[in-house]
Amino acid sequence: MERAEKIGLGVATAAHVLLFGLLSAGFLSTPNPLKLNSPPMDINLVDEVALKSAAPQISTQPPPPSVAPDKGPTEDAKPAPEPEPQPEPAPAPAKAQPRPTPPPPKPVKESPPKPQEKPAPAKKEVAKTHAKPKPAPEKPAPKAKAAPEKPKAAAAPAKTSKSTEKPKSATTARASGQGKADKPKGSLLGKDFLKGIDTSADAPRKVAPPPAATMGAAQKAALDRVISEQIYPHLRLPSGADVEQLIAILDVKLDQNGRVVGRPSVIDVQGETASNRPQVSVYKERAIQAVMAASPFRNLPDEYYEQWKWLKLRVDARKAR
C-alpha cells in the first residue's frame, strides 16, 4: 500500500464517519412539520348511538293560548250543556252574536266572556293557519278520556249540536276555514270553551308518552347493541363440535324496567348441523339462561318501550365471550 493510498484511506474513513454521523444527527432531515403545530387534542371515540325518533316531531305543546275563559265560567259552562236540547238557539248564534247571548239563559253571567270569545275565533284562525292541525284533533279525544266528567258534558253537546247544526254551522265552519277539527267544537260554545278545558286537562295528559315514536334503523341497531352487550357476557357455550354455529332466536317480553317477564321461549335455532345436533337443546337452555341472567336490561330507551317490550333476540354463539 502506497503512501498516497494510506492517505486516501484515512481521508475516506474520516469522511464516511463524518457523513454518517451528520445524517444520524439529523443534519439533512427536514424539520417535522407536525411538531410545529400540534397542540394535544382530545379525541372521543363515541359509538354511533342514535336513539332519536325518526318520525316527524309532533308538538306536545298546546296551541298558542287564545283568550281563555276564566275557570269560573267554564264550570258554569257545564250546566250550559245541560240545556242542550236547545239546539234551536244554536243556529241563531252562528249567524249573529247578539242572539247567542240571550238563548243560554243561565250563562247570562257568561255573556260578558262570550263577546271576548267571539273575537277569539279570528285569532284562532290565524293560529291554525299557522300550523298544528294535528294537535287540534288530538285534544278532543284525550279530553274525553282524561277528563271525563267535564268534557263529557261538553262533548255531548258538541255532538248533538253537530248533528243539528251541521247544515247551519257550515257557514261558520267555512268561515273558520277548518275541517272536521272545528266542527265538533261547534259555533255554539265557541272554540275557546274547549280550550279552557284543555289547559286544565292537559297537565295530567302530558305524562303519557308521545304516540309516534317509531324507531329508525340506527335506533334499532343501537338497541340491538345495548341488548347484546348485556346478554353475551352471560352466555356460556356448551362444549362440543361446531357449537359456535348455533344461533338461537328467542322470544322475550320485557316490562318497562327492562325486566324479563316470564320465561323467554326459543322460537328457532339456526346453524344446526349433524355435528352440533346433540348440543342444540343445551344451547337453547344456555341462551335462555343468558337472557334471564342479563335481566333487568339497563340503558333501554324509555321512549321506545313499545319497540322493546316484545323482542325477538338472536343469540349467536359466535359472539359468546
Add this chain to the structure above:
Amino acid sequence: MNLNLPAIGAATDAATISPLALFIQADIVVKGVMLGLLLASIWTWAIIIGFSFSLRKASKESRKFEEDFWKAEDIDRFYESRGKAEFPAAKVMAAGVTEWRRSTAQKVIDRDGTRDRLSTSMSSSIASEIDRLSDRLNVLATVGSVAPFVGLFGTVWGIMRAFTGIAAAQNSSLAVVAPGIAEALFATAIGLFAAIPAVIAYNRFSHGINRLEARLTRFADGFYATLSRELEAQR
C-alpha cells in the same frame, strides 16, 4: 381517549432517515450487507483519493520529464541527473538506457538484436508501469458492478423479513410495514452510495491510464528512434 400527538411526532422522528437507527434496527444479514458495503465504500474512496494523487503526479512528472528530455543535449548526462526517479517516464528511459549500455558493452554489436532488445525492454517497462498504476482499478470496477447487487440482496432479504413481520402482526398498516421496508431499502442505498463513485472513478481513471500509456509509448518510440540512430553512428 386521549391521543397525545407530540408522542406520535416523536415516533415519526425516530423513523426518519438516521443511518445509525436504520442500521441498528436491521436484521443480522442486512447488517452484514450494510457493513460490507460501507467498507467497500470506504475502500473505494481510499483508492479514488490515492489513485488520483498518484496518477496526477505520474502524468505531470512524466510530461515534465519528456519535455526536459527533448531539450537535453547529452542523454547520458540527463540520465545521470534525472533518470533515477520513480515515475513512469524515467523508468522507461532507465530501461532503455540500461539495455543500451548492456548491448553496446560488447565488442561486436549486433544492431538488429540490440534494436529488438531496446524495443522489448522499453515496452515491457511501460507495461509494468501501467500495471503497477492500474493495480487498484479492478477494485473500483468490482465495487461498481457488484455493490448494487449486494445492496439489492440486502433489500430483498429485509423486505422478506418485513413481510413475515406483517404476517405475524396480522396488520398491514403503514406503521407496521414502513420501518422494515425503510431499513431494507437502506441497504440498496448504501450499495448505490458505494457503486456510483466507484463506476465514475473507474471510467475516469482508466481514461487517465490510457492517456498516460499512450504518452509513454510515444516517448518510448521517440527514445527508441534516438537510440536506433545512435546505434547507426556506432561503427
